Amino acid sequence: MxxxxxxxxxxxxxxxxxxxxxxxxxxxxxxxxxxxxxxxxxxxxxxxxxxxxxxxxxxxxxxxxxxxxxxxDGDDASRGTTDRGLGPKAARPAMVKVIVEPPADPNAKPVASAPLPAGSGSGHRVVFDITQQQVWLVDADDTVVRTYLVSGSRYDQLPTGTFEVFSKSRDAVSWHGTETMEYMVRFFRGQNSNIGFHDLPVDTATGTEVQTLSQLGTPLSDGCIRQDLEDAVALWEHTEVGTPVVVLRT
Structure with missing residues (x-):
């Protein structure tokens, strides 16, 4: 061989x-x-x-x-390999920590934190930011004397610009006649009715307010700007016919 x-x-x-x-x-x-x-x-x-x-x-x-x-064999997942051709490794279930929030207090009014927007005018005025759903009461020296959250229109039909208060009513009724409100301060003439600031409306059929304090900061009205009663009184006292109202979006 x-x-x-x-x-x-x-x-x-x-x-x-x-x-x-x-x-x-x-x-x-x-x-x-x-x-x-x-x-x-x-x-x-x-x-x-x-x-x-x-x-x-x-x-x-x-x-x-x-x-x-x-x-x-091996556990080096950074290489992106599979184990002996058996397909990708099964993803390990993620550990999820569930936090149960306590129910919100309907009587707790949320706190307004945004500063007075730039370009909101000067002097004694009322400033309303549609985006933040926040109001500022400003003195003649441009000092903010009060700020708080409100509930504006859910239809967003209020234009931006500078307007003036043209009428005030201690008591008022909604345009559809099913709600009453107090401390009405009107500054814009809307298509169906005038638009202004007032307190939380009361349903005439049930005698209860149509929304809670905790919902302030969310657009919920048909057109006007809803306020807590104390804030409505403060704006009522801060304004008179002819007071400028600045409406803007940030």
């Missing part, structure tokens, strides 16, 4: 013992070379596999090559 490099075992017997020893020595040398060559191929194949050139489904992996990353 021929050897790997063409050296026949039969031909070796025809030579002298010295020749045979040379053949064996040469064979051992060739064996060392083969071993080194095989190791080099294995290492080279492994390096190509690690570099992203590992064999795919159509190209069989070389003997001794490292398995592709997708077939290795």
């Amino acid at each position: 021929a050897g790997r490099y063409g050296v026949s075992a039969r031909s070796a017997t025809r030579h002298s013992s010295r020749r045979r020893s040379r053949v064996r020595r040469r064979s051992r040398i060739h064996g060392v070379r083969v071993t080194v060559l095989s190791c080099s191929l294995a290492v080279t194949t492994g390096l190509f596999a690690l570099a992203g050139t590992a064999t795919g489904p159509d190209v069989p992996a070389s003997a001794g090559a490292l398995p592709p990353l997708s077939e290795r």
Whole structure:
């Protein structure tokens, strides 16, 4: 049988013992070379596999090559690999901390925190910001004497600009006749009725206010600006016919 490099075992017997020893020595040398060559191929194949050139489904992996990353065990999720071809790891359920908020006190009035908007005029005036649903009562020296949240129109039909108070009524009735209100201060002539500031309306059928104090800051009216009773009184006393009312959006 021929050897790997063409050296026949039969031909070796025809030579002298010295020749045979040379053949064996040469064979051992060739064996060392083969071993080194095989190791080099294995290492080279492994390096190509690690570099992203590992064999795919159509190209069989070389003997001794490292398995592709997708077939290795481990928990290094940063590599984005899968475990032995079984698909992506199942996501661990997130720990969710549930905080149960106590029910809001309907009689608790929210606190207004926004500062007086820039460009809101000067001097003695009333400023209403539709965006913030907030009112500022401003003195002649531009000092804010009071600020609070209100409930304006849910239909958002009030334009921006500077208007003037044109009438005041201690008691008033809504345009549809089902609600009463106090401390009405009118400054804009609307399509269906005049628009102004007043306290929280009372339903004439039930005798109760149509909204709670905790809802102030949310547009809920048909057109006017609803206020807490104390704030309605303060605005009533702060204004007279001709007082400027500045309406803006921030």
